[in-house]
Amino acid sequence: MKLSKTDQNILQIALPAIVTNITVPLLGLVDTAIVGHMGSASFIGAIAVGSMIFNLVYWVFGFLRMGMSGMTAQARGRRQVEDIVRLLGRSVAVSLSIASLLLVFQWPLRELMLMLIHPGEGVRQLAEIYFNIAVWGTPAVLSLYGLTGWFIGMQNTRIPMLVSVAQNVVNICASLFFVYALDMQIEGVALGTVVAQYAGLIVAVLSLAPSFFLSRGRRSWRRLGRGFRWQSLRSEWGRYFRVNRDIFLRTLFLVGVNLFFTSAGARQGEVVLAVNALLMQLFLLLSYFLDGFAYAGEALGGRYWGASDVNAFHDVVRRLFRWGGALALLFSIVYIVGGEPFLHLLTDNVSVVKASRSYVGWAYLLPLAGVAAFVWDGIFIGITATRAMLISSVVAAMVFFFTALLLMPLWGNHGLWCAMTLYLLTRGLVQTLLFCNIRLT
Template identity: 40%
Template sequence: MTALAQLPHRRAFSLAWPAIVGNVTVPLVGLVDTAMLGHYSDATNIGAVALGATVLSAIMWLTGFLRTGTTSLVGRALGAGRDDAAVAHAQRAAMLAVAIGAGAVILQWVAIPGIMSVLAPAGEVRDLAIQYAWIRMASVPAALLTLVISGWFVGAGDTRRPLAIVATVNVVNLGLDVAFVGGLGWGAAGAASATAIAEWLGLALAVVLWWRAASSPVRAAVRRWRGRGLRSGWRRLAAMNTDLFVRTAILYAVLTFVTAYGARLGPDILAANAILMQLMLLASYGQDGYAHAAEAMVSREIGRRDVPAFHRAVAASALPAVAIGAVFSLLYLVASGPFIAVLTSLPEVTAAADEYIGWVVWLPLASSLAYLCDGVFLGSGRTRAMAVTMAESALLVFVPALLAGLWWIDDARNHDLWRAFLLFNVARGVFLGIAYARITRRGAWLQGAHA
């Protein structure tokens, strides 16, 4: 009991609760889109949004290193008392965000139709998905720059301002969704337009909040775009971002496979899987709150080179993270019907979602260790281990589990898909936990990470 009392529980909670609230509102963009279309449109539009959002989500997931990498580098720099280095890290990330956003906007006219031809057969669903993705693409530069600013805030130990940003985005998106989809009947195009407008307003708010929070020395450092520190740190940024990109690419490939496989099973299964995936994402973003707390705390302690404090920060985040996963699993166990009813009133889609909801019920609890370890390894700069363990989980667990289901278990194909996905998330936590124990045993947390 004495050891538990000495853990930084209050610090972890003060960082976690705004992150939990903010993270839970992130999938509300998808939930609101799905709910509006589920009640005011049809399965074709729901499926189109699911496929179109897959492309936009791919960009946001694959560029998630703009947030996570910024948090890790900024947090460790601030922990070491190097404010100028922290500013330079954020500046480089912002420049990278602008370059990626501009490239995405330029290439979208060719890339999106090509991607959709792989994800879905020709027809109305594919056409609507292309239209949805083209409209949403206009907001990519704003969303990427917002990631960088949010990364700075979390690295600085501030999770309340990111909450204000995402809450604003989702409130605006909700209002515009009701107007465009429910009122004007624009379907998938209306859902895309609502989100695009909300993302740009979110960036404007993020810039204002950052500038008001920044100290005079930090503002002065931001204006020095030609400093040596800005020119010389790209290799370090590239090394970390490459690891994070590989790790996220593998994760997103698995998620995309789940969506694409459902598309091949028919529009009702595709729509049902889209609803179940939204429920899974809602839980995962809620669980990420303590992962963000761990990320912010451990980055500071690694920057200070205080390994005992690092382990105390991990322990203070671990128990609440598992508890939140258990709460979500229990919630889905007892109230899955009302959750599905909120998202759709289409009988065929509801029946399909009811059939497969059992796999989603256990996902939050089964994934708790993976989400927590993600925050720990991000904050400590151990991104290479994240990439390796993600590859192991996909190649050694997800693929064999899916093939075993299809060949030997003789279950329905969508059940095989969700079973493999559940085991994949369990494996992620197990492999990262083994890596944590191995690094701790060697006493190597201050060695070999991207500093």
């Protein structure tokens, strides 16, 4: 079957992005697998808590990537080269400023997050060790957010793919070396992560200048260099902060949902916490595939929106939903067939695997429940319809908390998973309704 030009453009962006994203859950899976064979559920729980803390913190500042990709794609569609360069400089400056604040206030941040999650004493001690080391990778992570968003907006997902592959190869090798060669246990997992994060930043910075040269030639490189002026960073701050404010607030609601999910699991014991962490890995694996097509929505949707090409924009939206729906159905089938054997690869803890059998059915439903939310997120980011993203997240979070508080006393952990499923469905439904009210000109 011959693909249309739009499908080809989508795949040219989505496939490298999927390769990039797939290394992220693989990284988490490797870390979980390493500690999963240390003989105690406490190690799995500690990695789940420690990783969740940084996921939540980094999600809060996800606007550094998301706002950058949409605005850059629109500037590219309008062929505004100097705006493209100003956006890059602005993002790097903001990223480093935020990272510096997080390092200064790392102790109260750690204590606050552990208080909210409230793990058992054994898990808490190990999670503190993980946090104290991993926090020093914050400058690299936030800087990479801005650079990745910029590359996506420029329709270039190959460089982020190169960065991510290099980063995760270093992470896996370093973690295995620190843990098994130097017997550092959870300290080795954390240190390997930090080393890899800075390795990824180095690759991204080294790739930045050649990407200009190869894609635009020597003359465009000189033009871009002249367009970069520190004083130009002061312009257009109003729009930059409006877009990122909405994304920031929207992310807070997502963080609240995930924080409650982890905390509610932790309060049911170490085994349930470990089960939820392992099952969530299945959903995260899907999410990074769907994000590849969401990135295509950001890049192509933003480009055609900026160029005021309404027909091309609608075509991209339709085809993204076809790809996303097919992918979600495929993952549901794969999880039904091979979900439990996959869990055995992550841990040999008999009690955790046995307990997961009661809840694995929810992992079968999540792909179909969440596909619309992922696709719409990419489209809305591309056209910088960030207020609509915020509204959908607020409504969905209200549904999640109401359902969880109502059903958990009756169904326990099943009530928690039911709330998560309804949360994803609600996000997609509200975004669909809001998109119908967005005027395309």
